[in-house]
Amino acid sequence: MTETAKQAGFDRRHQNGRLTYYHANSKGSGTAVRLELKMAANQKNGHGCFFLEMARQKTPPGRDGRSRTPATFDWASKATVKLSFTDVCELLTVLEDRQSAAGPRGRGLYHEAKTVNTIIGFRRNAERGGYNLNISRKNAEGATVFRGHILLSPAECVGLRSVFQAGLFHMAFHSSMRVGR
Secondary structure (H helix, E strand, O other): OOHHHHHHOEOOOOOOOOEEEEEOOOOOOOEEEEEEEEOEOOHHHOOOEEEEEEEEEEEOOEEEOOEEEOOEEOHHHOEEEEEOHHHHHHHHHHHOOOOOEOOHHHOOEEEEOOOEEEEEEEEEOOOOOOEEEEEEEEEOOOOEEEEEEEEEOHHHHHHHHHHHHHHHHHHHHHHHHOOOO
16 A cells, blocks of 8 residues: 555555556557545545556567467556545546536646646547546656556546546545444
8 A cells, every 4th residue: 555545544455446448559658547446444534535547558569479468567657646526526527528628727637746746637539539638747846757648438438437426426425324333
């Protein structure tokens, strides 16, 4: 469990499952994203959250005679962002075609931390069909430490929208549903 997750009071004992989209390509320049719903372990921390992880492709898929080698992704150098209730609502406005891009004036969601600043871009891509998800992370000196992009298909986004919509209820009300409260 990451130090951030521990500090935020998220319970790692219960594996809630993950939604992962892998977009590998033969050039080795693909991307994968992983989404996981987490509930606050104690009630004082309130809402749960989604952790969104993005990893760039490390190796391309290969063939050696009859056997195939799958592409690999650099999860060790991934970017992880914590999506709050409000962040998820902002992303849903794009998935539900209420606006074309997330964030103020469509400039993305800005997350500021002690050592890095992150912009999560999410916009509808009418030209290619689907939705662009971008994560850009810079350190305190302004140097880029991570940049990733994935084009999610309309079908993938139907699943993503459903997971976000279902997750909102649990993020907001999970502590009031505990037995023996």
